[in-house]
């Protein structure tokens with residue numbers, strides 16, 4: 002396995018970063034998780050746009066322009082000879098001193114990791130998953146925009162811990178007003194009364210690329226789709242609930258806080274949208 006590290010390809014064992022890196026010391030940096038399907042990088046431009054917008058928002062000097070970095074991502078995938086893979090692209094503020102001043106970090110560290118896929122076990126797509134809602138809240142968008150995909154994932158990690166403590170594999174966090182925001186690393190959709198709903202970005206959800214692909218697909222299929230705030234009550238009483246993300250794709254949720262969703266099995270719309278999503282990733286790659 003070859004890792005891209007600041008301009009060079011190095012073996013996994015040799016891919017090392019200083020303990021003075023501010024990504025390590027302070028979570029000062031940004032990242033993307035991207036999928037390769039059948040040798041094609043899914044919605045690469047959207048991921049790179051989001052990365053560069055995140056960088057701009059936190060005043061991170063990117064050592065490559067967007068085109069150069071996109072080429073390096075492609076080269077790293079090719080170098081590893083993988084046709085179906087997960088890419089992790091990380092840009093940290095770089096090495097500085099122990100103070101948190103980012104102006105003392107002269108150059109960002111850029112890492113690209115490409116790994117074989119670690120998809121959720123297949124049986125979970127057949128059965129759906131149980132989830133809970135947790136006390137940890139999504140940070141307020143006016144404090145740190147959820148559009149910045151930063152290395153500060155402590156909220157999300159606490160959500161994951163709370164999921165483990167409740168013996169389930171994933172959990173939903175609410176925003177500061179109690180509206181449902183998103184999962185630890187995925188977006189949420191509910192289907193009710195002929196409408197597909199997902200929380201808008203402004204309430205504190207990352208505008209996921211898989212989420213946006215599902216919105217496109219659902220619109221193309223003639224679904225009524227709306228980005229609007231909803232509460233736990235709406236989730237509990239939905240006919241279908243599912244999560245979306247680069248790693249998870251589309252996965253059905255069959256129980257939330259002990260309330261059975263619909264018939265307790267993945268719903269027809271969820272299955273249909275997953276099937277169409279899987280078709281779309283192949284079609285987009287063939288273009």
Ligand code: PLP
Nearest residue numbers: 186187188207209210211246247
């Ligand atoms: N929400 C959070 C907090 C995430 O970290 C992610 C994935 O990285 C998502 C949602 C899903 O976004 P995407 O579909 O772009 O992977």
